[in-house]
Amino acid sequence: MHMADALISPAVGGAFWAATAATIAYCSARVRRELDDHKVPLMGVIGAFIFAAQMINFTIPATGSSGHIGGGLLLAILLGPYAALLTIASVLIVQALFFADGGLLALGCNVFNLGVFPAFIAYPLVYKNLIGRQPKQSRMVLATILAAVVGLQLGSLGVVTQTAVSGIAALPFTTFLALMQPIHLAIGVVEGVVTALVISFIYRARPEIMAAALQHKPVGQLPIRSLVATFLVATLLIGGGFSWLASERPDGLEWSIAKLTGSEELPESFSQAHVVAASLQEKAAVLKDYALPSAAIAGADSAPARAERLSTSLSGLVGGGATLILCFLIGVVLKKRKR
Amino acid sequence: MLAIDGTLLDFKQLDLLAMRQTAIHRLDPRAKIITTLSFIVCVVSFNRYEISAMIPFLLYPAVLLTVGELPFGYILRKIIIVIPFALVVGIFNPVFDREVLMQIGSLDVWGGWLSCLSILLRALLTASAAILLVAVTGFPAICEALEQMGMPQVFAVQLLFLYRYIFVLTDEGVRTARARELRTFGKRGLGLRQFGSLVGNLLLRTWERAERIYMAMLARGFAGQVHTRQRGHFGRNEVMFVAGWISLFVLLRCYNVPQLFGRLLTGTLP
Amino acid sequence: MSHHIVEVKNLCHVYPDDTVALREVSFLIHHGESVAIIGANGAGKSTLLLHLNGYLTATSGDIRIGDAMLAKATLPEIRRTVGMVFQDPDDQLFMPTVFDDVAFGPMNLGLAAEEVEIRVADALERVDASALRDKPPYHLSGGEKKRVAIATVLSMLPEILVLDEPTNGLDPHARRQLIALLQAFHHTRIVTSHDLDMVLELCERTIVLHDGRVMADGPTLKIFQDDELLKTCRLEKPFAMQGCPICSPDKKPLPSQSPLVPPHSSKPHDHDHKH
Numbered sequence: 045m046h047m048a049d050a051l052i053s054p055a056v057g058g059a060f061w062a063a064t065a066a067t068i069a070y071c072s073a074r075v076r077r078e079l080d081d082h083k084v085p086l087m088g089v090i091g092a093f094i095f096a097a098q099m100i101n102f103t104i105p106a107t108g109s110s111g112h113i114g115g116g117l118l119l120a121i122l123l124g125p126y127a128a129l130l131t132i133a134s135v136l137i138v139q140a141l142f143f144a145d146g147g148l149l150a151l152g153c154n155v156f157n158l159g160v161f162p163a164f165i166a167y168p169l170v171y172k173n174l175i176g177r178q179p180k181q182s183r184m185v186l187a188t189i190l191a192a193v194v195g196l197q198l199g200s201l202g203v204v205t206q207t208a209v210s211g212i213a214a215l216p217f218t219t220f221l222a223l224m225q226p227i228h229l230a231i232g233v234v235e236g237v238v239t240a241l242v243i244s245f246i247y248r249a250r251p252e253i254m255a256a257a258l259q260h261k262p263v264g265q266l267p268i269r270s271l272v273a274t275f276l277v278a279t280l281l282i283g284g285g286f287s288w289l290a291s292e293r294p295d296g297l298e299w300s301i302a303k304l305t306g307s308e309e310l311p312e313s314f315s316q317a318h319v320v321a322a323s324l325q326e327k328a329a330v331l332k333d334y335a336l337p338s339a340a341i342a343g344a345d346s347a348p349a350r351a352e353r354l355s356t357s358l359s360g361l362v363g364g365g366a367t368l369i370l371c372f373l374i375g376v377v378l379k380k381r382k383r
Numbered sequence: 384m385l386a387i388d389g390t391l392l393d394f395k396q397l398d399l400l401a402m403r404q405t406a407i408h409r410l411d412p413r414a415k416i417i418t419t420l421s422f423i424v425c426v427v428s429f430n431r432y433e434i435s436a437m438i439p440f441l442l443y444p445a446v447l448l449t450v451g452e453l454p455f456g457y458i459l460r461k462i463i464i465v466i467p468f469a470l471v472v473g474i475f476n477p478v479f480d481r482e483v484l485m486q487i488g489s490l491d492v493w494g495g496w497l498s499c500l501s502i503l504l505r506a507l508l509t510a511s512a513a514i515l516l517v518a519v520t521g522f523p524a525i526c527e528a529l530e531q532m533g534m535p536q537v538f539a540v541q542l543l544f545l546y547r548y549i550f551v552l553t554d555e556g557v558r559t560a561r562a563r564e565l566r567t568f569g570k571r572g573l574g575l576r577q578f579g580s581l582v583g584n585l586l587l588r589t590w591e592r593a594e595r596i597y598m599a600m601l602a603r604g605f606a607g608q609v610h611t612r613q614r615g616h617f618g619r620n621e622v623m624f625v626a627g628w629i630s631l632f633v634l635l636r637c638y639n640v641p642q643l644f645g646r647l648l649t650g651t652l653p
Numbered sequence: 654m655s656h657h658i659v660e661v662k663n664l665c666h667v668y669p670d671d672t673v674a675l676r677e678v679s680f681l682i683h684h685g686e687s688v689a690i691i692g693a694n695g696a697g698k699s700t701l702l703l704h705l706n707g708y709l710t711a712t713s714g715d716i717r718i719g720d721a722m723l724a725k726a727t728l729p730e731i732r733r734t735v736g737m738v739f740q741d742p743d744d745q746l747f748m749p750t751v752f753d754d755v756a757f758g759p760m761n762l763g764l765a766a767e768e769v770e771i772r773v774a775d776a777l778e779r780v781d782a783s784a785l786r787d788k789p790p791y792h793l794s795g796g797e798k799k800r801v802a803i804a805t806v807l808s809m810l811p812e813i814l815v816l817d818e819p820t821n822g823l824d825p826h827a828r829r830q831l832i833a834l835l836q837a838f839h840h841t842r843i844v845t846s847h848d849l850d851m852v853l854e855l856c857e858r859t860i861v862l863h864d865g866r867v868m869a870d871g872p873t874l875k876i877f878q879d880d881e882l883l884k885t886c887r888l889e890k891p892f893a894m895q896g897c898p899i900c901s902p903d904k905k906p907l908p909s910q911s912p913l914v915p916p917h918s919s920k921p922h923d924h925d926h927k928h
Binding site (some may be wrong): 395398399523526543544546547548549550592595596598599600601602603604605606608609610 | 703706707708722729732733735736737739741743744745747748749750756758760761789790792805806809869
C-alpha cells in the first residue's frame with residue numbers, strides 16, 4: 045500500500061525525501077558510470093510497461109478476487125538494482141502526480157518502501173543468493189516468491205512504522221502491524237508467483253535477456269549491505285533528529301523558518317508577531333501546537349476550562365464555516381471576472 | 384474494462400488541460416513546483432486534531448482551478464477517488480481515540496472523529512495540490528524543471544521516456560486485455576498462467592520496442608547525452624507568485640484565521 | 654559534393670542464433686535514384702536496412718556510403734548522411750514535443766541553438782507540419798506522425814533517405830499525401846514496402862529479395878511484369894497492373910456474386926469508372 049500525504053508528518057516525509065534523493069543521485073551516477081546507453085530508453089519504456097501491465101488483471105486462485113502486478117522485483121531482476129530503483133521511482137512519481145496516489149511529500153517514503161526494499165534487499169540478498177549460477181525452473185520460482193515476500197513484508201513494515209512515527213493516525217503500531225503484515229504476506233506470495241511466471245516466459249522466449257540479467261555485475265554483497273545500512277542509519281538519524289527538533293520546538297514550520305534564516309532564534313519582527321500569535325493562541329486554541337490529547341484533557345475538568353473549550357469550539361465551527369464560504373466566494377468572483 | 388480505458392483517458396485529459404494558455408500555465412514550472420511543495424508541507428505540519436485552521440488553505444486549489452480555467456467537476460472527481468485510501472487508516476481513529484475534545488450542543492465529539500476529519504481534509508488538500516500541479520504545468524515541463532533544479536539527467540530523461548511511452552504501451556495493454564476479455568467467459572482464462580504469458584508477451588514487445596527506439600536514437604547521432612531544451616525563465620512574475628503564496632501559507636499556518644474570524648463573529652474576541 | 658553512391662558488396666549476415674538473414678547481397682545505387690527493396694516477410698529487408706547505417710555489423714562483405722567505407726570510425730558521418738525512417742513512428746518520436754524530436758538529431762550534431770531552430774523550421778515546413786511544432790507526439794494522427802518522423806531525419810540534412818514501410822497503416826488520403834511528399838524529394842531514396850502500388854509510383858528501380866538473396870534487380874515495371882519471378886518470391890502484381898476485376902471477363906467472381914450472398918439482394922453495381 046502507498047503511504048499517503050494525509051497520514052504523514054513533515055519530519056518523516058522530509059527524512060525519507062532526503063534519503064530517497066540521495067539514493068536516486070547515487071543510482072543515476074551508477075547507471076551513468078556503467079555507460080550502458082541502451083538502458084536509457086529501456087528503463088523508461090519498461091516503466092511505461094509497468095503501467096500497462098497493471099491494467100491487466102488476473103484472478104487470484106481460490107479467492108475469486110482479482111489483482112495486478114506490482115512490478116518492483118520484476119524490474120530489479122530485469123534491469124539490475126540501480127536502473128530498477130530509478131524506474132520504480134519514476135513510476136511512483138507519475139502515480140503521485142496523475143492519480144495523487146500517495147502524494148508528493150510521501151513520495152520519499154513510497155520510493156523507499158516499494159523501491160529500495162525490493163531492489164537493494166530482496167533482490168541481492170534473497171533472489172541472487174538463492175538462484176545460483178545455473179537456475180532451474182523450480183529454484184527460480186522459489187527464489188522469486190521468497191524475494192517478493194521479503195520485499196513486501198519490509199515495505200509493509202515501512203508503511204506501518206512511518207505511519208506510527210508520524211502520529212497522525214491513531215491506530216496503534218502493533219494493531220496496524222498485525223493487520224498489515226498478514227495481508228502483505230498474501231500479496232507477496234501472489235506477486236512472487238506472477239513475477240515468476242513472467243520471468244519464466246521471458247526465459248523461454250528470449251533466453252539471452254535473462255542470461256544478460258543474470259550477469260548483472262555481481263552486486264557484491266559487501267557494498268550493497270553497507271549501502272543499505274548507511275541509508276538506514278542516515279534515515280534514522282535524520283528522522284530522529286527531525287522529530288527531536290520538532291518536539292523541542294512544537295511547531296515544525298517555525299523551526300524550519302529559524303533554520304532558513306540561519307539563527308536559532310526567530311527573526312525579531314517574526315518573533316514579535318509570534319508573541320502576539322502565541323498569546324492569542326493561548327486563549328483561542330483548543331489544542332496548542334503539538335500538545336497531546338492527554339495534556340489537553342489533563343486540566344480540562346475545571347469548569348472555566350470547560351466553558352472556554354466550548355466557546356472556542358463554537359468559534360472554530362462558525363469561523364471555519366465562514367472561511368469555507370469565503371473561499372468559495374473568492375473562487376466564484378475570480379470565475380466571474382474571467383468572463 | 385471501462386476502468387482501463389478511463390486511466391488512459393485520464394493521462395490524455397490532464398495533458399490537454401496542461402496545454403492551455405492561462406496566466407498560471409505560463410509561469411515557469413519551477414515556481415509552481417516550489418509553491419506546491421510548500422503548500423503540502425504547511426498542510427501536513429498541522430497537529431492531528433486541526434481542522435478549522437486548514438480550511439483557508441482551500442484557497443490555493445480554488446485559485447488554481449479558476450485562474451487556470453480547469454473543469455471543476457473533473458478535478459474534483461479525480462481527487463475524490465483517492466480519499467478512501469487515506470480514510471482506510473483514518474477510520475480507525477475514532478475507535479482508538481475516544482477522548483472528548485469538543486462538544487456541540489450536548490453531543491460529545493471524540494478526538495478520533497476530529498483527527499479522522501482532519502485526515503480527510505489533508506487528503507483533499509494534498510491530492511488537489513498534486514493533480515492541479517500537473518494540470519497547470521504538464522508532466523514534461525515538470526521533468527525539465529526538476530532537472531534544472533538538480534535532478535540527475537539520467538533520471539529526468541527516463542522519466543520523459545516513461546511518460547512518452549505510457550501512451551503507446553497502455554494502448555497496447557488495453558488492446559491485449561480487450562482481446563483476452565472477448566474470449567473469456569466467466570472467470571475462465573483470467574487465471575495466473577494466462578496472465579503470465581499475456582504480460583510476458585507484452586513485456587517482450589516492450590523490450591523489442593526499446594531496442595528499436597535505441598536504434599532510432601543512434602540513427603540520429605545519440606551518444607549518451609540527451610539534450611533537452613532549457614525553456615522557462617524565473618522572472619518577476621515567478622518571484623511574486625512564489626513569495627506571495629508562501630507568505631500566505633506561513634501566515635495561515637501561524638494564525639488560525641477561521642478561529643479568529645469566528646471569535647469576531649461570535650463576539651468572544653478578547 | 655561527391656556522388657553519393659550506396660555500394661553493397663557480398664554482404665552476409667548471420668544472427669547469433671545461426672539464422673542466415675542475408676546471403677551475398679550486392680548492389681549499387683547512384684545519387685538521386687529511387688529504389689525499392691521488396692520481398693516477402695522474412696526475406697531480409699529489415700536486416701539489410703539496419704546495415705545501411707551501421708546498426709548491425711555485417712558478418713562478411715562491405716558497405717560503402719559515398720567515399721566512406723562503413724566502419725566504426727566513419728559511423729557518425731554515415732549516420733548523418735543516411736537518414737533512417739523507421740516503420741513505426743512511435744519508435745522514432747520519443748521526445749516530449751514535435752520540436753524536441755526534430756531538434757534531437759541537430760542537437761546531437763552539436764549545432765548552435767539558432768541553427769537548430771532554422772533546421773527544425775525548415776524540416777517541418779518540408780513535410781507540411783509546421784503547425785504541429787509544439788504538440789506532443791501522442792496527440793498526432795497516424796499520417797502526421799509519419800510526416801514528423803520524416804522531418805526528424807530531414808533536419809540532419811541527409812543525402813540518402815532510407816524508409817521502412819512508409820505507407821504502412823495510413824489511410825488512403827494520408828498515403829496519397831505521403832507519396833506526393835516523397836516524390837518531391839531529390840534525395841537518394843531507398844524504400845522497403847509491401848505496398849507495391851506505391852513502389853510502382855515512387856521507384857523507377859526495384860530490388861527483389863528472397864530468402865536473403867537478391868533475386869532480381871531492374872526497372873520496376875519490368876519486374877512486376879515477370880509473373881514467374883513474383884510467384885517464386887511470394888509477391889503479387891500491384892493492383893494497378895492487375896486490370897479491373899469488374900470488366901475483365903476471365904477474373905474471379907466478385908464477392909457479391911459469391912454463394913454466401915443471395916444474388917437477388919445484391920444491387921446492380923454502379924460500374925462507371927473509365928479505363
